[in-house]
Amino acid sequence: KQEVTQIPAALSVPEGENLVLNCSFTDSAIYNLQWFRQDPGKGLTSLLLIQSSQREQTSGRLNASLDKSSGRSTLYIAASQPGDSATYLCAVTGEYGNKLVFGAGTILRVKS
Amino acid sequence: DVKVTQSSRYLVKRTGEKVFLECVQDMDHENMFWYRQDPGLGLRLIYFSYDVKMKEKGDIPEGYSVSREKKERFSLILESASTNQTSMYLCASSLIAGGRDEQYFGPGTRLTVT
16 A cells, blocks of 8 residues: 655745755555645645656756655755745655545745 | 636534535546545545546545536535534546646635534
8 A cells, every 4th residue: 555755744944945845655656746735724736746757847946856766756945935835745646547645744834 | 727616615514414515627637536634644535536427435435425427526425424524625636648647626625514
């Protein structure tokens, strides 16, 4: 059974810092890996999707990498801003797609 | 942009009531999903549907049923609501194409059962 772990559980940084969020998964037979952002009391916003054949994806200040063989992904946030404060969730789909398995999330606070 | 909408943002129901949560997507996606999210337990899949009238149980289907009569609409039904079904309910949709299976989520429904 696939398990997804995110480290750290919470992170507090001053504005302007570059930071890395970590995600690991136990079964490397995945279809995609997706990073989401969730603001308190709201739904999930998809940030980046990495297909199993890809190594990384970039969107603005965000860069996500995938090492499928070792079961790891990182989300890099450059020049963090207070507006980046949210919970970040990592999730993987099984080998043929469909069902997402989520990590517990990293709660990020960026202080101004 | 893909849009997934849910019928209510907040809902308060009494124990034993039948509850319907509605979800609509506007991108002709084949797949639709219902999750619940609880503190300390994260997001858990209740049911999903890969086509009209097709459904498959997720990890925690007990106490729930679903209906998908039209491609764009996926309903979650609590036959007899109980207090342990108080939770945030999230709907999502996706289409598997070109090696991508990206799920898009609705805003969520915060359900309280008293």
